[in-house]
Amino acid sequence: MPTTQTAPATHGGKRHHWIVRVTHWVNVVALTLMVATGLRIFNAYPAFARKGERFCCYPFEGREIPSALTFGGWLAGARNWHFAVMWMLVINACVYLGFIYLHGEWRDLVPRRGDLRDSWEMLKFYAFARKDHPIQGKHNALQKGAYFAMPIVGLIAVLTGLAIWKPVELSLLTNLFGGYVWARYWHFLAMLALVVLTVVHVFMVFAVDPYSLRSMITGGYNESKSPEHRNARPLWWKKAGVGLKVDGLSPNPTPRTPDRNG
Amino acid sequence: MVDRRRFIEISGASLTAAFLSACDSMGPAGAKKFLAYAEKKNEGVERFLLRHTSMDHARKSAKIAGRAFPSYFISDTMPMWDTATDGEWTLQVDGAVKKPVRLTLDQLAALPRRSQVVNHYCVEGWNAVAKWTGTRMSDLARLVQPTSDAQYVDFASFDSDYHESWDMESALHPQTLIAYAMDGRWLGVNHGAPARLHSPVKLGYKNTKYLVRITFMSERNGGYWSDRGYEWFAGT
Numbered sequence: 001m002p003t004t005q006t007a008p009a010t011h012g013g014k015r016h017h018w019i020v021r022v023t024h025w026v027n028v029v030a031l032t033l034m035v036a037t038g039l040r041i042f043n044a045y046p047a048f049a050r051k052g053e054r055f056c057c058y059p060f061e062g063r064e065i066p067s068a069l070t071f072g073g074w075l076a077g078a079r080n081w082h083f084a085v086m087w088m089l090v091i092n093a094c095v096y097l098g099f100i101y102l103h104g105e106w107r108d109l110v111p112r113r114g115d116l117r118d119s120w121e122m123l124k125f126y127a128f129a130r131k132d133h134p135i136q137g138k139h140n141a142l143q144k145g146a147y148f149a150m151p152i153v154g155l156i157a158v159l160t161g162l163a164i165w166k167p168v169e170l171s172l173l174t175n176l177f178g179g180y181v182w183a184r185y186w187h188f189l190a191m192l193a194l195v196v197l198t199v200v201h202v203f204m205v206f207a208v209d210p211y212s213l214r215s216m217i218t219g220g221y222n223e224s225k226s227p228e229h230r231n232a233r234p235l236w237w238k239k240a241g242v243g244l245k246v247d248g249l250s251p252n253p254t255p256r257t258p259d260r261n262g
Numbered sequence: 263m264v265d266r267r268r269f270i271e272i273s274g275a276s277l278t279a280a281f282l283s284a285c286d287s288m289g290p291a292g293a294k295k296f297l298a299y300a301e302k303k304n305e306g307v308e309r310f311l312l313r314h315t316s317m318d319h320a321r322k323s324a325k326i327a328g329r330a331f332p333s334y335f336i337s338d339t340m341p342m343w344d345t346a347t348d349g350e351w352t353l354q355v356d357g358a359v360k361k362p363v364r365l366t367l368d369q370l371a372a373l374p375r376r377s378q379v380v381n382h383y384c385v386e387g388w389n390a391v392a393k394w395t396g397t398r399m400s401d402l403a404r405l406v407q408p409t410s411d412a413q414y415v416d417f418a419s420f421d422s423d424y425h426e427s428w429d430m431e432s433a434l435h436p437q438t439l440i441a442y443a444m445d446g447r448w449l450g451v452n453h454g455a456p457a458r459l460h461s462p463v464k465l466g467y468k469n470t471k472y473l474v475r476i477t478f479m480s481e482r483n484g485g486y487w488s489d490r491g492y493e494w495f496a497g498t
Binding site for chain 1: 293296297304308316318319326328329331332381383385386388389390498
């Protein structure tokens with residue numbers, strides 16, 4: 001049993017506060033644009049080596065990213081978008097982080113003692129090495145890890161981005177990342193990590209908890225359809241609501257669940 | 263009937279379609295205003311960050327690029343100053359100054375000399391290290407004495423109509439050189455001989471090669487790449 005559960009944050013029966021929902025979708029747009037324009041910028045020099053040198057750690061030096069994954073049309077176009085949307089991303093992140101800090105939602109996301117063990121139990125469950133879905137709060141331990149990592153990787157992306165935008169004026173920052181070449185590399189890897197986190201996140205939404213899509217749009221969520229209740233593994237669960245009342249009139253969850261957020 | 267669920271499905275599908283069709287395009291025309299606004303704001307941030315005390319240093323481990331240092335020009339053929347047809351090369355420094363001058367290469371080289379091993383930051387994302395030798399732009403400014411309304415400096419070339427204008431503060435940065443030597447040799451024709459502008463505080467394209475004229479101005483006058491969509495300030 002998780003023993004550190006805090007009082008559930010409820011927003012008139014909504015699973016996600018409207019600020020969280022709006023910033024989530026703004027983030028979808030901003031992050032997509034940042035990645036696509038960033039890849040177009042990268043294609044102007046799809047390598048990391050300083051001229052006259054070799055770079056140790058990128059196996060695809062000189063190979064362009066397929067242009068279908070890019071946005072901006074040409075280098076200048078992509079740069080103009082990148083340097084405009086970066087503010088959208090940063091302001092949006094500040095609104096989101098400021099809100100979850102002031103409103104208490106951060107408690108659902110910060111790592112706690114036992115999260116590692118709980119993550120292991122989740123992995124065992126997904127691998128059919130455990131029969132029942134582990135007991136969880138608003139999110140399971142793996143989700144918590146991913147959602148906590150996202151802003152941290154985002155922060156690294158922003159700092160490395162500043163380091164390669166202003167390698168002279170912010171040379172302290174650039175040197176902190178090992179100089180211009182390495183800062184550019186870390187910026188690329190941070191982008192890659194964000195993409196991986198996002199792809200896994202989107203896959204899991206559809207493969208485990210498609211009912212949560214609604215909770216990020218209207219805010220509504222039926223706890224009786226939660227993965228915990230359906231004992232849902234990725235792509236492996238029975239349709240919810242069989243024998244249960246559906247939508248709105250959520251039946252009392254089974255006693256083993258700490259009831260959260262209607 | 264379009265209920266809420268259907269509406270969300272339709273919106274999602276059309277948004278996705280818009281995104282897909284936008285791929286590798288330059289984006290909607292209406293976005294131009296937004297982008298221009300952001301560039302203006304970014305210039306403010308860049309000017310705020312600019313310090314004459316922040317210096318670029320090539321990393322100790324970095325190699326001099328040498329022959330790997332890329333070069334380009336915009337004319338059909340490599341621009342070369344031919345004294346037989348063009349006369350002696352001179353650098354004209356004029357505009358909003360009290361004492362305009364016209365310097366020969368010998369006169370330029372006789373001015374206080376400065377060498378620095380610094381990065382060249384290309385807009386494309388690569389950097390290259392070279393040792394540049396030349397006259398500090400700030401020394402040249404001391405010579406011609408800009409008037410108080412001089413806020414910008416234009417650097418023009420004999421490579422077709424290539425030129426780029428700078429803000430005064432970046433032009434007077436101590437690492438901004440009128441360079442006539444690279445890696446200890448006179449500048450090669452591919453790198454802008456007889457003299458070029460070089461500074462680590464601006465992206466490569468702002469550093470006019472094949473220099474012939476420096477004009478102090480009260481208004482900015484854009485530049486070759488700046489007029490073609492690249493940001494005008496382009497500081498590092």
